[in-house]
Amino acid sequence: MKNLVLFFSIAVIALLLISCEAEDRGYLPSYSGSGGELIVVCSNPLWNGPFGDSIQAVFRTPVYGLPQDEPQFDLVHTTAPDFKRIFKTFRNVIYVDLDSTRMTKPEAQMKRNVWAQQQLVFFLKASESKELFKIISEEGYKMSEAFNTMELNRLYARNKRMGEKKIGKKIKENLGYEIITQQDAFLVNDTSSSIWLRIEREKPKGGFQHQISQGILLNVLPYVDRSQFLDSNILVLRDSLMKANLPGPSEGSYITTEYKYIPPKIEEINFNGHYGVEIRNLWRMENNFMGGPMISYFILDEERDNIIALTGYVYCPQFDKREFLREVQAIMRSVVIPEPA
Structure with missing residues (x-):
């Protein structure tokens, strides 16, 4: 041939x-x-x-x-x-x-x-x-x-x-990293080390309006050594970040990893020239009845000794999830790590 x-x-x-x-x-x-x-x-x-x-x-x-x-x-x-x-x-x-x-x-x-x-x-x-x-x-x-x-x-x-440029500017001021956000996005929490970005909308189906929730948690953490990127360590770290920063609708509820049905898939990636890992799996709401798909990126910024931790989730039980998750992924993939001074 x-x-x-x-x-x-x-x-x-x-x-x-x-x-x-x-x-x-x-x-x-x-x-x-x-x-x-x-x-x-x-x-x-x-x-x-x-x-x-x-x-x-x-x-x-x-x-x-x-x-x-x-x-x-x-x-x-x-x-x-x-x-x-x-x-x-x-x-x-x-x-x-x-x-x-x-x-x-x-x-x-x-x-x-x-x-x-x-x-x-x-x-x-x-x-x-x-x-x-x-x-x-x-x-x-x-x-x-x-x-x-x-x-x-x-x-x-x-x-x-068309995105919310003011939010991107606010994130850069707080965390030092640029990100391109989606239209209708809004900030829930913003500090010098953590940002919770959300998009809430409704879509008709079967004569009723149904909720579509998307969110991104962005944390900047100190980098110590490569052991932080071991599968077991990074999952524990992510769960702790979500518990502290992604509360649910009822008291004591928060987003966490669903380990029961689909095991987390962790892959090493090249994130615009920087070492990173991608995690795909499901999330669930502790002490509540919610869940859906989730994707995370943990990226090493060696110049600043930082780990950029991004976790995006989707909640839309009445609809297919692929394209809503892709929207979240596109926002996370837009993160720009500044070049060395």
Whole structure:
């Protein structure tokens, strides 16, 4: 089989927030589709065969740490003749070109802003269906990371344009770190070492309005040594921070880690050039009946001997959680650690 040629940068799939605004082409329309939607353009035989199965296996992998299974992406399939008008402006696109007369190596080429602003498109080109299957088998998860990162980029760009700038300024004054917040966010507590940021709204469903609560706890702690980043130590530390700073609606209630159903998933990450860990799992309300998904980042600022601890949670029992958790994640991923003086 011909060797695979990849034309997308590994840097793009790193978990870095890169503003899309600099690459926007003003004459293009805005992207369409809801958060997490991905359209796959290929023939019906391809979609109904092993290639389509491989797409489903990669891009519909459940998001870890949600109370009910939700896929990484909501997939939409169409064929090339039907790929026009609103489909062309879809936010995330995989466009498949299978040409049996093709003599060159199979390609996976990534492009931004092809038919719409802030759009991400992967062009897959091959002469045989088995080559397309190989592309997805070997590179599909990197493509998934790229699409997920682009979703965060869009939220970051939106928050930078429409977010609560006064809150970001207040956080920088108190803690020394810049963060881009979402519209309608408000501060509950703010001190020189801790910030509790919340977003409260309602959304209709079944003829009734239902609560959607999102929150972020930001703490700055002294760094002593790497043992603080051991799995057991960091979970104990996070639980103590939540108990002290995230009280619930009734007396004696507070947010804590739910260990019973989904074990915390802890991974080391590169957070914009700084060592960190990401934690995904569920939370529950001690002495109350509430719970939902949670994501945390613990980041090492070696220059200032600080640990930046971020924990974001979502409470929306009537709705899917994936996109609400992504909104929280985009705010946390926007934290900027100042360069050394």
